[in-house]
Amino acid sequence: MGQHTSPSDVELLRGVADGDADALKELYGRHAPWLSIRLARRCNDDGVVADVLQDTFVAVWWGAGSYRAEGEVAGWLWGVAVRRLVSRLRRRGGAREMLLDEVRGGFEVSAEEQVLAGVEYGDLGSAMARLSPEMRAVVQATVLDGLTAREASRLLGIPTNTVKTRLFRAKAQLRRELVEVRT
């Protein structure tokens, strides 16, 4: 562990793989907060989120050795967490825990958010905004959260084929819009 600067996430993960529970605690302190929020935005049941978060870090304890140093530790952690969420939702018998935008009463893209989208995604961002909520949910689950079609279908509570169809249509629409922008 670094004496002068605090250890990096990669170093902490290596420590966890060596059996250092203090390293796990440090990782927990750094990542549990944002993971819990991101999970909560995909599942409105606090109990499930709590269980998933706990499962995630226990899984990290046992599986820290399987982290291949590609990509950020944070990304890897999210991968572990979202898969735990999916498997837990599956075990609960398919009850749809997802909150889609329309359930929460739609959305309005504020000026800041538009700027944000523009910075992170450029034109793609605004094109994304014009997708329907259902298509956007599928894009988020597969492209952004990194789930497979089957996992996304479990998360969203829709059939796998529907996921694939919507993703296909969403990509087609995005491509059309981007081409239009360019020309």
Add this chain to the structure above:
Amino acid sequence: MTAPAIELRGVSRRFRGATALDDLQLEVMPGVVGLLGPNGAGKTTLLRILATVLGADGGSVRILGRDPADAAERTEIRRRLGYLPQELAYPRGFTTYRFVEYMAVLKEIEEPAARRAEVRRVLEDVDLSDRAAKSIRTLSGGQRRRVGLAQALLGSPELLVLDEPTTGLDPEQRVALRTVLAERGRASTVLIATHQTEDVAALCEHVVVLDRGSVSFQGTVSALVTEAQGRVWLADAADPRAQVSWRTATGRYRNLGDAPAEAELVEPTLEDAYLLLRGATEPEAVAA
């Protein structure tokens, strides 16, 4: 009038050839009680009998109002008992947390969530929470002793039997431990066998002194100390008339025994009283 927690009448216990306990009479009321005595006096044997690990050869034993010779009552005693043996070794492959949890299972704390909460509580009490995930092999001697103490505290037992609980603890840890034990003593019976008279003085209202298998003193700490009144004095040199004397930190000598007329008497401590008591029964063992 509360019932005694422990009642021993005419209890004896022999091992191959040697008599460990001889016609022992003992009555212990709730609170914190110290058990003093030299090695070989029978402290550990007595504690083992009280922990229902050993049986008595003769006499009657009643612990928490029950007879340990009867199987059903013995189990009832064990449900209310916490025990820290003098020598405690741990099986391999255990972390601090897991060993204490194993003991919690053996103490019949069945519900997993309640069990975990209880394990965390006792680890907190002995200040080992940050060592919870560490293998016991990596702990120091004093820390291992505290693990043993933690498991004894599980379930807030009515009777705590502790054999040398402060061995290997540094002064701060010993003071911290006294706080925990004093608190337990308010609600239950805590019996501490120890060499450390300071622990007894700090914690116990009552003390039992054991000598060659029987009780040579049983009463309050203040009563024992009072017996040493007028028999402790300071001098610039070791007084040959004293039973025992030693050099103190100030450079002067503390003497115990029959004080001469012009002696500079001082307030006796429990240690003084204990040594005088020992000197009365076994002068050769104590003389400097």
Add this chain to the structure above:
Amino acid sequence: MTTWHVDPSVLSAWVEGTSGPLASASIEQHLVHCEQCRAAVAGLVRIDDVPGAWDDVLAEVAGDGGLVERLLVRLGLRAGDAVVVGAAPVLRIAWATGLAAVLGFILVASLAGHDRGLAVFLALAPLLPVAGVAAAYGPSADPSYELVVAAPYRMIRLVLLRSAAVLLTAVPITVAAGLLLPLDGATAVAWVLPSLAFTLVVLGAGSWVDPWAAAVTVGAGWVAAVAVSARYGNVLAVVAPTALVGYVVLIVAGALILALATPAWRLDGQWSPMQQERERT
């Protein structure tokens, strides 16, 4: 390394759950790469509000009994009983490797000539479960035995649970090893009867003496019997039908003694007398 960070009010909105989907997706992607913004989130989230508190994680991490315990729970054993079984000094990876090593030895020795191999197999195979049971509890095997005695948990239950675990692992594996040898099927299985008999003898005797001592005595006697019958040319005599009947009788008798002696199970009361004699004040 980007120098752009999420605007604090937008971040708060995300934490509260009121930000729009696009902004949220954007923030979430950003957080994967930005330590500073993650720290900002940690500042915004009240740690008591974070579900799945660290204490629970630590409990699972520090209290995990390893493969054996988790497997037992998966197989339906109650969590408490799984802890008791998993805590057996013998039931660790060491048991599996030890078993494999001894079986390996038996197989190798057995391949060195039919008669000698048969004698080695018959001498050692029944003793594996016996050794396992003797190493599962008792003052010689368990350093914390004094504490186990002083606890209310029924000793007979502990002994039987651990013995069952030992038998259920040792017997099938040894039978499988026996079938690999050039033995006829009956012999490969017949050794189970004396093995069960000896296990019950050790369990029963364990209430009076150290189970390790009983196991050593029984083991020595058995090896001698196998050696003697091998010397007289018929090593299979120890598993002849008449002998087998004898073992069955021993098993029934042993089980009866165990059942009847359980209320007065000396182990439950105190240390074995032999242990007590070794102790001085």
